[in-house]
Amino acid sequence: MKDKKVRKIYKRILALLICPFILSGCDDYYSKCDIKEMHAHKYVGVPSQYFDARTPLSNFPITTYLVDEQLENGFSYNVEVFGNSERYFYTNIFYKWQEESFELTEEDLEFYKVKKDLFKGDENWDYLFEFMQKHPDYLEFHYHYDDGESTSDSWYSNRYYANADNVRVRHYKYFGYRIVKKDGKFVRERSPLVDDIRDIIDEYPYFCPDCYRSVYKEYKFKYSEIKNVKLQDIDEFPQPDLSNPSLKVR
Numbered sequence: 001m002k003d004k005k006v007r008k009i010y011k012r013i014l015a016l017l018i019c020p021f022i023l024s025g026c027d028d029y030y031s032k033c034d035i036k037e038m039h040a041h042k043y044v045g046v047p048s049q050y051f052d053a054r055t056p057l058s059n060f061p062i063t064t065y066l067v068d069e070q071l072e073n074g075f076s077y078n079v080e081v082f083g084n085s086e087r088y089f090y091t092n093i094f095y096k097w098q099e100e101s102f103e104l105t106e107e108d109l110e111f112y113k114v115k116k117d118l119f120k121g122d123e124n125w126d127y128l129f130e131f132m133q134k135h136p137d138y139l140e141f142h143y144h145y146d147d148g149e150s151t152s153d154s155w156y157s158n159r160y161y162a163n164a165d166n167v168r169v170r171h172y173k174y175f176g177y178r179i180v181k182k183d184g185k186f187v188r189e190r191s192p193l194v195d196d197i198r199d200i201i202d203e204y205p206y207f208c209p210d211c212y213r214s215v216y217k218e219y220k221f222k223y224s225e226i227k228n229v230k231l232q233d234i235d236e237f238p239q240p241d242l243s244n245p246s247l248k249v250r
Helices: 003-028 106-115 122-133 223-228
Strands: 039-045 047-049 050-055 062-066 074-077 091-103 138-146 152-156 166-176 175-184 185-190 213-220
Touching: 003 050, 062 091, 062 122, 106 185
Parallel strands: none
Antiparallel strands: 039 062, 039 091, 047 050, 047 091, 074 091, 138 152, 138 166, 166 213, 175 185
């Protein structure tokens, strides 16, 4: 019994010693905002590749609004699949807290809980336009491996890896979200995949940092012809108008 009492006293003393450090540590992670009303703060961040957080993926920071007081707020984006489309890389973004804020109603608060990591496309058009510029179509070449016991197929952008007669065009399509009320609750709805973000930005105004999926179309050639295949000769995908940096389609 005596030992148990001693252990209890020891635990209490330890808790009293540790707590001030924990509480003071929290100050390093949260703002000192003293606004009493419900509100959202502006956050600004630049996305980076999941395995290389030091290398930004854009020249343009993304601005969004979050119901939060953390000085840095991070989100990660995982693979999603649309039919035969896929995405290869994971993306991180770490938003930094800004003092700018605006007041929210109860309904606004519910909306922002659903919006959370998404940002407004028209407020971040420079980022989205650059994003399309960085994702042009390209060729992929087929490499087939067969050692008699196992087989595998790979695709490379370097044509000199090819040892089969298939070539495919890799193309990027884009998507956004809208937030609508259904049965009294806000929900996200994802747009169809499109070739130009401007085709959906009015109806689906919210986006995540890597709002694309890749699709492809495959072509057959004689192996001897592969070294001469050019993208512009076989690419049938519609292209975004990258000569027009405006938010509006010409």
